[in-house]
Amino acid sequence: MKKIGVLALQGAVREHSRSIKASGAEAVSVKRPADLSGLDALILPGGESTTMRRLIDRYGFMEPLRDFAASGKPMFGTCAGLILLAKEVVGYDEPHLGVMDVKVERNSFGRQIDSFEADLTLNGLDTPFNAVFIRAPHIVSVGPNTEILCEYDGRIVMARSGQFLGCSFHPELTDDHRITEYFISMVTAETMSVSI
Numbered sequence: 001m002k003k004i005g006v007l008a009l010q011g012a013v014r015e016h017s018r019s020i021k022a023s024g025a026e027a028v029s030v031k032r033p034a035d036l037s038g039l040d041a042l043i044l045p046g047g048e049s050t051t052m053r054r055l056i057d058r059y060g061f062m063e064p065l066r067d068f069a070a071s072g073k074p075m076f077g078t079c080a081g082l083i084l085l086a087k088e089v090v091g092y093d094e095p096h097l098g099v100m101d102v103k104v105e106r107n108s109f110g111r112q113i114d115s116f117e118a119d120l121t122l123n124g125l126d127t128p129f130n131a132v133f134i135r136a137p138h139i140v141s142v143g144p145n146t147e148i149l150c151e152y153d154g155r156i157v158m159a160r161s162g163q164f165l166g167c168s169f170h171p172e173l174t175d176d177h178r179i180t181e182y183f184i185s186m187v188t189a190e191t192m193s194v195s196i
Contacts, residue, residue, distance in 0.1 A: 006028070008030055011046045016043050016078075019171070024184070036064055042076070044084050045079075049096070052081075066099070069097065078169070078171065082137060084097050085099055086102050087103070090104065100159075102156075108155065118131055124149070125178055133169050139155070155168075
């Protein structure tokens with residue numbers, strides 16, 4: 001059984017863990033850097049990116065997270081997690097982790113009061129995915145090797161760059177686990193490519 005970590009500093013940790021278990025993998029709450037050991041992949045949940053960055057710095061997570069990314073293991077960022085992964089954030093001189101080849105803009109769809117749901121057509125899914133957007137960012141542009149998986153209202157809201165997956169919305173807040181299952185399939189593919 002694959003062990004999928006969820007960075008448990010802020011955000012929808014319980015909901016991601018529920019989705020991981022429903023998708024047939026083991027969920028591990030990552031509360032300190034040592035918890036990254038032995039994981040097959042890691043999810044960076046939504047929340048508030050500035051607060052999450054402060055907590056990452058306070059608990060000494062930055063270098064361990066960069067090392068985890070450098071190891072080739074898949075990482076999935078949702079909402080604020082996408083902002084943490086991005087190589088470039090509009091209005092900021094430096095990125096956070098800076099490992100996913102995308103440029104992201106924060107709060108693209110309005111404030112908390114402007115939260116909404118939308119049925120999205122995602123590459124690889126046969127039927128629409130009902131997505132929850134809460135103070136969501138969007139992907140302004142992608143690098144040459146980054147695959148756009150979904151757009152909404154003319155904006156990129158989901159992409160994959162090698163081992164990194166990111167989306168603007170909160171798939172964990174629904175009972176549709178197909179995106180989590182897709183991420184876990186990335187773990188299996190990564191393991192296969194390493195073992196050959």
